[in-house]
Amino acid sequence: MTQKRIVIAGGSGLIGSALTEALQARGDTVVTLVRFAPDAGTDADTFVWGPRTGGLDPAALEGADAVVVLSGVPIAGKRWTEERKALILSSRTDSVGTVARTMAAMDNPPPVLLASSAIGFYGERGDDVLTEEEPSGEGFFADVCSAWEGAARPAKAAGVRVVNMRTGLVMSGNGGALDPMLPLFKLGIGGRIGNGKQWWSWVSEEDCVRAFLHCIDEDIRGPVNVVSPNPVTNAQFTKALGKAVHRPTLLPTPRFGLTVRLGSELAEAVGYVSHRVEPAVLKNSGFEFTHETIDTALEAALA
Numbered sequence: 098m099t100q101k102r103i104v105i106a107g108g109s110g111l112i113g114s115a116l117t118e119a120l121q122a123r124g125d126t127v128v129t130l131v132r133f134a135p136d137a138g139t140d141a142d143t144f145v146w147g148p149r150t151g152g153l154d155p156a157a158l159e160g161a162d163a164v165v166v167l168s169g170v171p172i173a174g175k176r177w178t179e180e181r182k183a184l185i186l187s188s189r190t191d192s193v194g195t196v197a198r199t200m201a202a203m204d205n206p207p208p209v210l211l212a213s214s215a216i217g218f219y220g221e222r223g224d225d226v227l228t229e230e231e232p233s234g235e236g237f238f239a240d241v242c243s244a245w246e247g248a249a250r251p252a253k254a255a256g257v258r259v260v261n262m263r264t265g266l267v268m269s270g271n272g273g274a275l276d277p278m279l280p281l282f283k284l285g286i287g288g289r290i291g292n293g294k295q296w297w298s299w300v301s302e303e304d305c306v307r308a309f310l311h312c313i314d315e316d317i318r319g320p321v322n323v324v325s326p327n328p329v330t331n332a333q334f335t336k337a338l339g340k341a342v343h344r345p346t347l348l349p350t351p352r353f354g355l356t357v358r359l360g361s362e363l364a365e366a367v368g369y370v371s372h373r374v375e376p377a378v379l380k381n382s383g384f385e386f387t388h389e390t391i392d393t394a395l396e397a398a399l400a
């Protein structure tokens with residue numbers, strides 16, 4: 098395979114770090130966009146940019162085969178105050194929008210833009226099976242995802258192949274969705290949330306990274322659900338995680354406890370919303386999952 102030059106914004110996060118490592122392992126060159134200048138001599142393939150101000154030197158993108166934008170403050174990092182919600186939105190739309198507008202203004206822009214998104218796009222949908230053809234749902238994070246994906250329109254209008262990566266819960270031992278859960282489950286006090294019937298769509302870290310590589314290399318465009326083909330209910334997930342850490346999961350997590358810790362709106366979004374998502378585009382394009390079951394994904398994450 099011909100070596101590629103890939104530009105990544107948000108390369109220090111969970112997915113960004115793993116993707117950078119995978120790209121370099123296969124011989125690609127990775128260029129990172131950072132908000133603050135690195136120490137002298139640390140990395141020649143680093144460019145400073147200003148997503149909030151729209152500042153991005155087109156030279157950072159010159160000669161790139163693809164640009165990947167993963168930037169955005171954590172969804173569950175803090176309570177959803179109005180100020181925090183505004184930052185969640187702007188940190189995503191400013192980043193994608195700055196890159197997309199810069200690409201659109203170039204005479205010879207990179208041919209591919211992978212813009213991170215999330216399955217929160219679909220909102221609360223109960224037991225409905227959700228492929229990429231489903232419309233946006235309702236709620237704050239569904240609105241964020243719609244605006245997030247919409248920020249890439251200038252690049253698409255300029256002929257760039259745009260892919261919106263709607264990622265589910267990433268099973269990783271390096272952070273992500275498991276990070277706040279593991280301490281509780283290891284103590285034997287982890288349990289299902291509510292009635293446990295809400296669907297959780299997940300993906301292993303390895304398959305998440307492989308999906309990004311697949312979408313860089315293949316002629317795929319538009320939304321892509323980055324999830325395993327086998328979603329589980331919260332009750333099934335709880336049982337699998339308890340089994341993985343060899344602890345009981347008898348006590349349900351009280352709604353009151355989550356609400357006190359996270360606030361009512363965030364608690365609802367991360368614990369109770371049901372997403373039964375199907376990776377139709379990945380499957381139809383020939384992608385093969387390494388971890389198709391939650392048991393094997395958790396085993397890999399906790400190894």
